[in-house]
Amino acid sequence: MTPPAIILDSIGKAYQIGLRSPADEGLGQAIKGVLAAPVRNLRRLSGHAPHQETFWALRNISFEVPPGQVLGIVGRNGAGKSTLLKILSRITEPTEGRARVRGRIASLLEVGTGFHPELTGRENVYLNGAILGMTRAEIAAKFDEIVDFSEVEQFLDTPVKRYSSGMFLRLAFAVAAFLEPEILVIDEVLAVGDARFQKKCLGRMREVSRGDGRTVLFVSHNMATVRALCDRCVLLNKGALVADADTETVVEQYLDLTMNQASTVYDFSDRTQAWEFGTGAARFTRLEFAGVRSSFVNSTADFDLLCTVLARDDVDAFRIAAIVKRLDGVPVGAAFAPDHASLRAGETGTFRLKLADLGLAPGRYACELKLGKGNPREGRTEFDAIDDVLHFEILPETAADGSAGYWEPAWGSIRFADASLDRVG
Amino acid sequence: MTQAATTSTAPDAPETPRAPDALRETVIEPKRGWIAVDWPELVRHRELLGFLVWRDFKVRYKQTVLGLGWAILQPVFFMLVFWLVGASAGIDTGAVPKPVFYFAGLLPWTFFSVGTQLSSQCLVNQQHLLTKVYLPRLFIPTSVIVVGLVDLAVASVILAAIMGIYTVAPPLQALLLVPLTALLLLFTLGVGYLFSALTVAYRDLRYIVPFFVQAMMFLSPVIYPVALFGDKLAWVLKLNPLAGIIEGFRAAVTGSPVDWPALALALVMTLLTLALGLAVFRRIERRFADIA
Numbered sequence: 161m162t163p164p165a166i167i168l169d170s171i172g173k174a175y176q177i178g179l180r181s182p183a184d185e186g187l188g189q190a191i192k193g194v195l196a197a198p199v200r201n202l203r204r205l206s207g208h209a210p211h212q213e214t215f216w217a218l219r220n221i222s223f224e225v226p227p228g229q230v231l232g233i234v235g236r237n238g239a240g241k242s243t244l245l246k247i248l249s250r251i252t253e254p255t256e257g258r259a260r261v262r263g264r265i266a267s268l269l270e271v272g273t274g275f276h277p278e279l280t281g282r283e284n285v286y287l288n289g290a291i292l293g294m295t296r297a298e299i300a301a302k303f304d305e306i307v308d309f310s311e312v313e314q315f316l317d318t319p320v321k322r323y324s325s326g327m328f329l330r331l332a333f334a335v336a337a338f339l340e341p342e343i344l345v346i347d348e349v350l351a352v353g354d355a356r357f358q359k360k361c362l363g364r365m366r367e368v369s370r371g372d373g374r375t376v377l378f379v380s381h382n383m384a385t386v387r388a389l390c391d392r393c394v395l396l397n398k399g400a401l402v403a404d405a406d407t408e409t410v411v412e413q414y415l416d417l418t419m420n421q422a423s424t425v426y427d428f429s430d431r432t433q434a435w436e437f438g439t440g441a442a443r444f445t446r447l448e449f450a451g452v453r454s455s456f457v458n459s460t461a462d463f464d465l466l467c468t469v470l471a472r473d474d475v476d477a478f479r480i481a482a483i484v485k486r487l488d489g490v491p492v493g494a495a496f497a498p499d500h501a502s503l504r505a506g507e508t509g510t511f512r513l514k515l516a517d518l519g520l521a522p523g524r525y526a527c528e529l530k531l532g533k534g535n536p537r538e539g540r541t542e543f544d545a546i547d548d549v550l551h552f553e554i555l556p557e558t559a560a561d562g563s564a565g566y567w568e569p570a571w572g573s574i575r576f577a578d579a580s581l582d583r584v585g
Numbered sequence: 586m587t588q589a590a591t592t593s594t595a596p597d598a599p600e601t602p603r604a605p606d607a608l609r610e611t612v613i614e615p616k617r618g619w620i621a622v623d624w625p626e627l628v629r630h631r632e633l634l635g636f637l638v639w640r641d642f643k644v645r646y647k648q649t650v651l652g653l654g655w656a657i658l659q660p661v662f663f664m665l666v667f668w669l670v671g672a673s674a675g676i677d678t679g680a681v682p683k684p685v686f687y688f689a690g691l692l693p694w695t696f697f698s699v700g701t702q703l704s705s706q707c708l709v710n711q712q713h714l715l716t717k718v719y720l721p722r723l724f725i726p727t728s729v730i731v732v733g734l735v736d737l738a739v740a741s742v743i744l745a746a747i748m749g750i751y752t753v754a755p756p757l758q759a760l761l762l763v764p765l766t767a768l769l770l771l772f773t774l775g776v777g778y779l780f781s782a783l784t785v786a787y788r789d790l791r792y793i794v795p796f797f798v799q800a801m802m803f804l805s806p807v808i809y810p811v812a813l814f815g816d817k818l819a820w821v822l823k824l825n826p827l828a829g830i831i832e833g834f835r836a837a838v839t840g841s842p843v844d845w846p847a848l849a850l851a852l853v854m855t856l857l858t859l860a861l862g863l864a865v866f867r868r869i870e871r872r873f874a875d876i877a
């Protein structure tokens with residue numbers, strides 16, 4: 161029997177959370193804080209400080225991955241998925257436990273790591289390939305395929321700083337798509353570019369995992385993708401391994417967990433960088449379902465979404481869009497608000513987004529909120545996007561006779577208005 | 586240096602996939618204390634170092650009007666300033682023509698000061714390379730410093746021109762420049778490893794490094810000859826490897842007697858600095874992704 165490609169044995173990772181600095185308590189306190197900082201830090205260096213809090217991002221994670229398997233790692237934000245990938249990629253080291261990895265491992269935690277804006281597309285392909293662990297000969301052998309896949313052939317000798325973000329992502333993903341390590345670790349990076357390119361990436365992913373028998377660890381929020389790609393999944397929750405089984409079972413558990421942890425208020429005021437998308441000219445700081453007490457709603461209800469936005473720059477005529485998705489990530493539909501909202505730099509505004517008559521069928525849903533301006537014709541700028549929030553479940557309607565209404569998932573996600581029926585012949 | 590644990594154990598793996606039992610096994614576990622440099626890993630990834638050097642070279646002068654001209658202008662400008670200041674302060678440079686004296690000193694000094702300043706910032710300026718991917722991190726400061734050799738080579742052409750003007754014929758001794766440059770490179774690498782890693786952990790270094798470089802300028806015989814000091818004081822000065830290296834550069838191009846004991850001391854101090862730099866770098870490296 162072939163030995164496992166990866167063995168994890170009681171892996172744990174702890175972070176020290178520093179004590180809150182007094183900087184946010186007014187100018188006087190802030191100045192005092194700055195003046196006292198050297199003393200405080202010296203005390204900390206010499207180990208005389210009040211001890212810091214330890215936070216376990218991961219604890220007691222053990223599992224094995226046989227060679228050739230595509231393993232999905234799923235969990236809510238902050239469950240420890242990225243930390244686990246970073247440990248296996250040797251970016252950060254575990255605090256306890258041990259892992260054994262057989263074969264070359266390449267990690268794709270971000271597309272375009274090491275891309276340099278001043279260098280041309282051609283130069284970046286080589287540089288990025290080398291950073292991801294390819295040899296010069298390997299890159300040269302795959303160069304034409306990479307360029308072909310990226311669809312940016314005519315801009316190959318242009319510095320990538322002149323690329324549109326779409327071109328940049330396509331080229332960056334193309335390099336990664338032709339990596340040939342024995343073990344590939346991928347974090348959510350398929351969510352790049354337009355839908356057509358995403359599909360192409362998925363196809364390539366399937367080729368890599370199925371055709372070439374590579375071991376793949378795959379993190380995604382999109383359960384449809386996980387279902388399509390993974391042989392088996394592990395579910396992490398708050399740093400612990402809570403499920404390890406076939407994909408279907410774990411995806412169901414994940415969706416249950418999502419609904420159980422669903423809230424009507426989401427606070428994004430201290431988002432980590434990994435979560436940020438878009439230019440950041442303005443960002444969501446808080447999202448709320450207004451006027452509902454739970455995330456279980458009736459299909460006839462209108463949705464009032466309260467979006468709190470903090471502007472970094474002056475932004476005018478921006479637009480908020482809501483994309484409603486099935487809980488497994490498949491989009492159902494989108495609604496766009498008229499683009500006449502504006503904010504001054506530093507200003508915070510709360511906007512009510514009213515979604516009426518969605519006609520959603522009973523089932524579980526989530527939203528993606530987008531903030532931006534412009535249109536596809538004249539160029540579009542995304543300020544911010546938050547995916548997989550505002551989870552809700554549409555409950556079946558109660559029929560007149562008191563029995564619960566019934567909806568088959570195979571009927572889709574929209575319940576159209578009742579059809580009329582007339583005898584015409 | 587004690588070694589608690591290392592990563593790879595299996596013998597050198599092939600670059601192309603083979604049967605599973607031929608695969609390299611990597612053990613990932615917490616490490617404690619001082620960690621030895623993983624030389625086989627560096628050798629395995631040597632191509633990446635080549636790519637990084639090539640990138641740093643390309644990027645260094647992109648979008649500058651003068652390009653490599655800066656590698657010439659900087660030392661030429663300082664040579665003129667030093668010449669002027671040195672002349673008015675009455676600094677005795679011996680039999681060596683002043684431009685040759687200053688320029689020969691400025692070559693190694695510029696390499697050291699630019700290398701130190703750029704390398705100390707290189708990790709914090711490229712945090713993605715620490716937090717989003719794994720690569721032998723020692724390569725990052727190494728490539729920044731190695732690129733300085735190009736500047737050094739270009740400026741050397743100017744030195745040759747100046748020597749031509751003052752009809753200072755290059756002696757056979759000029760071959761000494763090769764080992765001297767190697768020594769200079771090793772010392773700068775040691776300092777670069779030390780500061781780049783410390784800057785990730787303590788951002789105070791942003792303020793300390795410029796101080797350090799400025800202080801080193803006065804503590805090195807860039808603008809004055811070591812001979813300016815008495816024998817006793819000169820020995821203290823020579824604890825700084827740059828003293829031996831800079832004086833060595835001058836001796837090499839002018840054919841004046843080489844201060845071998847000073848060079849031996851410079852070699853010892855360079856190796857100590859390099860060992861310290863590597864040790865500190867490796868110790869902090871395992872926390873890079875957490876603190877960057």
